[in-house]
Amino acid sequence: MITIQEIKNKLLSIDPSFAESRIIAFLRHYFKKTGAKKAIIGVSGGIDSSVVLVLAVKALGKERVIAVLMPYEGITPEQDIRDAKELISMLDVNYVEISINGVVKIFENKLVGRGINLSKVARGNILARVRMVLLYAIANSEEGLVMGSSDKSELLLGYFTKYGDGGVDLLPIGDLYKTQVRLLGRHLGIPEKIVNKPSSPSLWKNHMAEEELGARYEVIDPILYALVDLKISPDRILEIEGIPKDLAKEVISRVFMNEHKRSFPIIPKISKGMTIGYDWRYPVLGSFPL
16 A cells, blocks of 8 residues: 555655746746736735746736735734735736725625624635635736636635635646645745745634644645545545544545535536536637637
């Protein structure tokens, strides 16, 4: 049976140079095909959005990239804002900073005023969705595309807000696990303080991914990699020495339970013809028929 160390070695054996060139080529091709003029990127000061920002600049040039900072005072760490601005300055990219406190408060007041008590998660998701509304408003005005920064680990776990940070036009690092993104970030010359920063969605005060997920990505990623890329059955994964069984069960459960977050909204088939998302799936980058 494969060992946990062999899984980790395979997981971290990616070639960062290949990943960089592949993503850059993809972005250039996609923007040429769509005719989009600008890439709009929400930048948080974390590793994922930092990697996406650097790759976008390399692919399109700094003039075609707009970084957007959307802090919530009292929740967004000041250090994250400083780190984001430092990277933006290094890349000499145009940026917009918009505080979302006032907008979120309007939503809160409307809901609470109608007797709806918001849970911590519900309120946090409002932050994520407000940010996406702002990103698309800028993208519409600039004839651009919203470039997301969710990685493969987050997508598989469903660790993103549906129609929030999950509502984007493209996901450049969506096929790289969190630990692989850190390798790519180091390869791209992103400051170590960002590369090594613990993951945090910052949807509420002191919100840390490790606490919410129950483990660091260095522990979670090998489980995901074994399940998805190595196609090892859940039962066999539980037998691998070194993998915490309770955590593995939780991780695998998240992958299956959150499939709806990775899919187009499900449609009941009624017609005998072609149903969108079921029979009819037109190529995203296919040639126009006319």
